[in-house]
Amino acid sequence: xxxxxxxxxxxxxxxxxxxxxxxxxxxxxxxxxxxxxxxxxxxxxxxxxxxxxxxxxxxxxxxxxxxxxxxxxxxxxxxxxxxxxxxxxxxxxxxxxxxxxxxxxxxxxxxxxxxxxxxxxxxxxxxxxxxxxxxxxxxxxxxxxxxxxxx
Amino acid sequence: xxxxxxxxxxxxxxxxxxxxxxxxxxxxxxxxxxxxxxxxxxxxxxxxxxxxxxxxxxxxxxxxxxxxxxxxxxxxxxxxxxxxxxxxxxxxxxxxxxxxxxx
Numbered sequence: 001x002x003x004x005x006x007x008x009x010x011x012x013x014x015x016x017x018x019x020x021x022x023x024x025x026x027x028x029x030x031x032x033x034x035x036x037x038x039x040x041x042x043x044x045x046x047x048x049x050x051x052x053x054x055x056x057x058x059x060x061x062x063x064x065x066x067x068x069x070x071x072x073x074x075x076x077x078x079x080x081x082x083x084x085x086x087x088x089x090x091x092x093x094x095x096x097x098x099x100x101x102x103x104x105x106x107x108x109x110x111x112x113x114x115x116x117x118x119x120x121x122x123x124x125x126x127x128x129x130x131x132x133x134x135x136x137x138x139x140x141x142x143x144x145x146x147x148x149x150x151x
Numbered sequence: 152x153x154x155x156x157x158x159x160x161x162x163x164x165x166x167x168x169x170x171x172x173x174x175x176x177x178x179x180x181x182x183x184x185x186x187x188x189x190x191x192x193x194x195x196x197x198x199x200x201x202x203x204x205x206x207x208x209x210x211x212x213x214x215x216x217x218x219x220x221x222x223x224x225x226x227x228x229x230x231x232x233x234x235x236x237x238x239x240x241x242x243x244x245x246x247x248x249x250x251x252x253x254x
Binding site for chain 1: 212
């Protein structure tokens with residue numbers, strides 16, 4: 001599924017969200033996906049359980065996390081959420097803390113899965129200024145403009 | 152000419168490891184390295200290791216992966232930055248898999 005299409009269709013953009021902990025930050029994205037029928041509440045629990053076991057394995061780059069778990073833990077359809085935080089949170093990662101950008105990923109299968117959407121995530125952040133542009137977004141339209149510039 | 156086989160690994164085998172698969176694949180193509188990429192969960196990595204030359208994973212995960220003889224483990228800090236993983240990867244390829252470099 002395409003990143004932009006999912007964000008629009010699932011109403012899954014949260015801007016300048018407030019989170020006291022990384023768990024609350026993850027929940028901002030997964031709650032939107034729950035409301036949209038993309039995942040069940042089990043998905044959030046699975047992400048937390050995975051981090052407890054493996055550490056924060058989904059911190060892609062400084063400031064950027066991509067929370068996700070395996071499809072069998074409550075993924076109903078493919079989708080993404082995008083969350084920016086007013087104040088960053090720390091995951092306990094040696095290199096990529098603090099985090100204020102989260103792209104929550106839900107994928108129904110682990111194979112060919114969301115390669116198109118993931119490629120769009122890569123393309124988006126290939127431009128170093130995308131980080132700052134997303135941080136500056138205050139409306140959904142702002143986000144869509146940033147996405148449209150890069151694809 | 153030979154192909155260098157690279158396995159990207161993450162906690163659950165589909166988000167971060169797929170990002171690395173796509174990103175590193177792009178990078179190796181740009182460097183004209185003949186390569187094959189695959190991604191999997193860390194729990195599957197041990198069984199897959201025999202079929203690959205190089206395993207890449209987030210630094211803290213990589214620290215816990217033991218490389219069998221003749222295999223190489225590379226820790227990545229920034230999965231989206233070729234400036235991070237590129238030099239480490241090319242160092243291993245130049246030293247141990249020069250046959251994968253296309254003229």
